[in-house]
Amino acid sequence: MASYETFAKVYDSIMDDTLYDLWTNFSLRHLPKKKHAKLLELACGTGIQSIRFKQAGFDVTGLDLSQDMLELAEKRAQAAQVAIPFVQGNMLDLSSVGKFDYVTCYSDSICYMQDEVEVGDVFKQVYDHLNEDGIFIFDVHSTYxxxxxxxxxxxxxxxxxxxxxxxxxxxxxxxxxxxxxxxxxxxxxxxxxxxxxxxxxRTYDILTYDILLEQAGFKSFKVYADFEDKEPDEKSKRWFFICQK
Missing domain, CATH: 2.20.25.110 (S-adenosyl-L-methionine-dependent methyltransferases)
Structure with a gap:
């Protein structure tokens, strides 16, 4: 087994599995039920969340920067007997993936962008690749x-x-x-x-995300905290944004 493959498996073993249930449940509460809805999962990593979405009935595509992670994702999807296209790519350029009803970006992956210009660029890319009335859900670390x-x-x-x-x-x-x-x-x-x-x-205050989403074209968004349908408070650790095109 290649060292990186071992390494990616270690990543999976230290990741708290219950988080995938929480992300899945949160998504299912906030994405309208629609047959064969096309969903793009950004920063899909080793594919665990993509498979959960596929099993929940979405037509899923996974995108990640790391080819090593995607190779593991493909093996995992085969083992789960589900067909998911996994695309190696950067969320700053989604020109190769087509249009979707829903886009998700979980596990604070937006926080890996270098600065707010890049965050805004991701939001614009997502906006441009959503169908009309499409929904974008992402989470970030809170400033706290x-x-x-x-x-x-x-x-x-x-x-x-x-x-x-x-x-x-x-x-x-x-x-x-x-x-x-x-x-x-x-x-x-x-x-x-x-x-x-x-x-x-790196993260930003909610107002900064608000401005960047508005500049990208999103017409509305809601913010929740810590996987629950509740408003953030000063000690919330993770913010969830649900944005509509």
Whole structure:
């Protein structure tokens, strides 16, 4: 097994599975029921959420920057006996994927954009690739989560075949954070290989997202918090935006 494939599997094993149920349930509450609705999942990773959407009756396409992740996604879809096209691509350019009724972008993937210009560019791309009255749902970290919760966060995990160290620090830009991840993953010959990853995330206040969505052309949006249909408060950790074209 290629090292990166092992690495992507480790990602899956440290990801809390219950989050996929929460994302699926939230989506099903807020996407109108419509036969064979076309759904594009941005930043689909190893395909777990795409498969959930397919099983819920959507006609799903998954898009991700990482070809390694998509290869795992394809294997996972075959094992689940579902047909999902997985496209290698950047959410800053959706010209290759066609039009959709719904677009989702979960797991704070928008927070990986470099600055608000890129966030606005993603919103415009999504808008241009939605059908009339189409819906875009995405989630981001709240400013509270980035400013108060993450800095100084440290998490270590020891499993039989891998060890992970995860430390988070405040970054220079407002509402930004750096996650430093180090993995030691056991190969088939018993040796451990080290992987280091730096993840930089940034969020904005709700008003900034509001302005960027309006500039992209969205006619309305609602904001909810933490997978529930409730308004955000000052300690909400994750904001969900439901936007209509």
């Amino acid at each position: 989560q980035i400013d108060e919760v993450f800095p100084g966060y440290s998490y270590h995990e020891n499993a039989e075949d891998f060890t992970m160290v995860w430390d988070s620090y405040a970054d220079e830009a407002p509402h930004s954070v750096v996650h430093e991840l180090t993995f030691f993953i056991q190969e088939e010959d018993g040796r451990f290989t080290r992987f280091d990853e730096i993840h930089e995330e």
